[in-house]
Amino acid sequence: MSKVRVAVIGCGSISKHRHIPEYVSNENVELVAFVDPVIERAQGYAEQHGGKAFADYETMLAEIKPDAVSVCTPNATHAEISIAAAKAGAHVLVEKPMASTDEEAAAMIEAAASNGVKLMVGHNQRFIPAHVKAKQILKSGVLGKVLTFRTSFGHPGPDGWSIDGAGSWFFRKNEAIMGAMGDLGVHKSDLIRWLLDDEAAEVAAFIATLDKPGDVDDNASVLVRMKGGSIGTLVASWTYYKGEDNSTVLWCEKGVMKIGTDPEDQVIVELRNGTVEKHKVGAISTNEKQLASGVIDAYIDAIVNDTTPEVTGEEGRKSLAVILSAFESQASGKFVEVK
Structure with a gap:
């Protein structure tokens, strides 16, 4: 062909x-x-x-x-x-x-x-081997229902990553529209929706510009309630100056799953019965070390x-909706229903 x-x-x-x-x-x-x-x-x-x-x-x-x-x-x-x-x-x-x-x-x-x-x-987070493995484990039912979660994506910012450095479009609101939330937060809203096979129902957010020049957000902490009942936090940051964090922890009925918290064992499952399973499934890509x-x-x-x-576009739209709702929450100071 x-x-x-x-x-x-x-x-x-x-x-x-x-x-x-x-x-x-x-x-x-x-x-x-x-x-x-x-x-x-x-x-x-x-x-x-x-x-x-x-x-x-x-x-x-x-x-x-x-x-x-x-x-x-x-x-x-x-x-x-x-x-x-x-x-x-x-x-x-x-x-x-x-x-x-x-x-x-x-x-x-x-x-x-x-x-x-x-x-x-x-949305490349869905393809990361550690996340694919984590979803398989969740689907197997060994951990039961996800009760609470924390999902985080932070690095030192696009000034170190972008081809234009500190002069990058990432820092100009008319071009970027949003900062760390558009760059990193939307990765995590997509990941948590996909991992849990659930939609975000409601969010409350603090979104701020704490340390970077320019007029876009460089940090966000978002509370998320899923339709299925799980609650958790989503964090995006451009000020993790001592190294990248792209980890997710899921606390479940029968134990905890740690994804991307350990450099050797990318997925760790600790069950309430004392069993610990460690999975080496391949490193998670970073700005310094690019993987396919x-x-x-x-x-x-x-x-x-x-x-x-x-x-699909529909999936991208749903993940974007979580982030847009978080901005609405920051602006209004209220909990916002994700449309």
């Missing part, structure tokens, strides 16, 4: 570390275009991998007519680019958060549906086999 012709829109750090290398290593992909307003970045990748460089996505869509795109641009542009790509007949993989508002997310889902293309959101995310392979599989993507 012919290869999937893919264009990468936005050539920053997420493209550099994840999307581009993972497309290159997928035998079903031909990279046909790279788009970035800093044209030299796009040209560098085109020289390296073939394809053509563009400064704007409209010209690229009209000229190249790709089969599929990755949208790796600042958050504020996710919706408009994804919708334009869908209308041009291209499948869309969009980075998280998929949109800035619920209305945008709904419009993206509608555009994909009415143009007969697939829409997938890059699994997102690109899942996206291409869905296109090649004409199946539903593993993280």
Whole structure:
């Protein structure tokens, strides 16, 4: 079969570390275009991998007519680019958060549906081996019901990770819309929904800018009540200056499961009867140590086999809703129902 012709829109750090290398290593992909307003970045990748460089996505869509795109641009542009790509007949993989508002997310889902293309959101936490293992263990019933949880994602911030350092779009609200919550918090709202197979019902949040320059949040602590009754906390931070934390702990009826709390044993199950099980399932990717995310392979599989993507637009929308509700709670000082 012919290869999937893919264009990468936005050539920053997420493209550099994840999307581009993972497309290159997928035998079903031909990279046909790279788009970035800093044209030299796009040209560098085109020289390296073939394809053509563009400064704007409209010209690229009209000229190249790709089969599929990755949208790796600042958050504020996710919706408009994804919708334009869908209308041009291209499948869309969009980075998280998929949109800035619920209305945008709904419009993206509608555009994909009415143009007969697939829409997938890059929620890579679902593909991390430790999380896949944790979900299997939960489903087995050995721990019983999840009663309470803590899920956290913190690192020293995009000034160390982004291709533009401290001058990154991540710190400008008109481009980023939200800070640590859009960067990290939405990963965890997606993870907890997926792990527990449950939806968030209500949130209460403190969201603040404590230490970073710029006008976006760098820290958030969110109380979450799930529809199934579990309660817990979701934490996002750009000020974990002494190292990354991407861990989740689930306290259940029959014991506790610790995910990503130990560098050697990524999943630890401690049962009330004294049994301890430790699972070495592969490290969790960090900014310093990039591992294949699994997102690109899942996206291409869905296109090649004409199946539903593993993280649909609807799923991305629900995970975004949790974060938007948290901002509403911070603004109002009240508990907010997740719509």
